[in-house]
Amino acid sequence: PADIVAKAGQALPDSAKRYVGFVPGAGDRRKCWPLARYIDLAGQLVLNRPDAVPAFFLGPDEADWRDEIAAAVPSALFPEQRQDIWGEGFSPLRAIALGQCLSLAVSNDCGTGHMLAAADCPLISLFGPTEAEKFKPITAGGCQVIHALDFGDSVDMDAIPVRPVLDAVLQKL
Numbered sequence: 565p566a567d568i569v570a571k572a573g574q575a576l577p578d579s580a581k582r583y584v585g586f587v588p589g590a591g592d593r594r595k596c597w598p599l600a601r602y603i604d605l606a607g608q609l610v611l612n613r614p615d616a617v618p619a620f621f622l623g624p625d626e627a628d629w630r631d632e633i634a635a636a637v638p639s640a641l642f643p644e645q646r647q648d649i650w651g652e653g654f655s656p657l658r659a660i661a662l663g664q665c666l667s668l669a670v671s672n673d674c675g676t677g678h679m680l681a682a683a684d685c686p687l688i689s690l691f692g693p694t695e696a697e698k699f700k701p702i703t704a705g706g707c708q709v710i711h712a713l714d715f716g717d718s719v720d721m722d723a724i725p726v727r728p729v730l731d732a733v734l735q736k737l
Contacts (some may be wrong), residue, residue, distance in 0.1 A: 565657065567673050567685075568655075568657050568658060569661045569664065571649050571650060571658075572643070572658070572662045572664065572665050574649050575641075575644075575646050575650075575662060576619060576641070576643055576662060576665040578617075580615070580618045582615050582617065582667045582737055583617050583619045583665055583667055584609060584616050584617070584618055584619065584644070584666065584667060584668055584670070584733065584737070585619050585621055585662075585663070585666045585668070585669030585670070585685065586602050586605070586606060586618055586619065586620045586621065586623045586669070586670055586671075587620075587670065587671035587674060587676045587680070588602040588626060589622060589623045589626040589629075589672065589676070589715050590673060590674035591625075591675070592693075593695060594721070595672050595691075595692060595714060595721065596672050596721060597672055597675045597692075597721045597722070597724055598721065599629055599632070599633075601695065601722075601724070601726050602620075602670070603606070603631075603636045603637060604726050605670065605726050605730055606618035606620075606633075606640060607636065608663050608730050609730065610637065610639055612730070613734065613737055616637065616667075616737065617639055617641060618637055618640045618641070619640070619641045619642075619662070620633055620640055620642050621643075621644055621659060621669075621676050621680075622644065623654070624654070624736070627645075630642055630645065633642065635715065643662050643665075644658055644659065644662065654677075659679035659680060659681050660680070660682075660683045661683070662680075663679065663683030663684075663685040664683045664684075665687070666683075667737060668686040668737065669685050669686070669687050670687075670688045670690065670729060670732065670733060671687055671690065671701075672690050672721070673691050673694050673696075673699055673700075677689055677701050678701045680701070681701030681702060681703035681705075681707065682703075683703075684703050684705045685705050686703065686705035686736055687703055687706070687707045687708070688707075688710060688729060688732050689701055689707050689710070690708070690710050690711075690724055690729070691711045691712065692712040692719045692721040692724070693719045693721075696709040708732055708736075710724055712724050714728075715728075
């Protein structure tokens with residue numbers, strides 16, 4: 565709907581900026597890359613690309629992460645949490661509309677990653693205990709999978725180091 569797309573443009577308004585989505589949550593915490601690594605990635609991104617702006621997508625279960633993220637990455641935005649724009653509650657249409665404003669996103673294997681894919685947002689999708697070939701998002705923007713097994717014999721998400729994810733982000737920007 566046009567009104568939701570317009571609100572997404574208010575939440576991420578600067579067309580000269582490269583908004584990069586970060587989706588650190590998932591319904592199953594085993595599918596979450598450590599929050600500290602998302603924060604490290606966002607900080608390194610800003611140092612390497614001054615035109616990049618981290619945009620964190622936090623679900624209701626991750627709302628208490630906002631202060632920690634904001635303290636560590638002062639330039640981070642939280643576009644879904646802008647109650648002055650959206651009002652109360654959540655809608656999948658909001659994430660899809662915001663996805664149209666992103667240059668790319670880094671996401672765990674989760675619903676929000678699929679919502680961003682529905683907007684044809686280019687994705688870097690992080691996988692651990694689930695099968696990427698079965699569950700990776702499909703997007704016209706392309707989906708690069710980084711799997712924990714690429715770094716050893718563990719499906720633990722913390723097997724994925726920050727550097728290869730940062731390299732993938734910088735290459736796509």
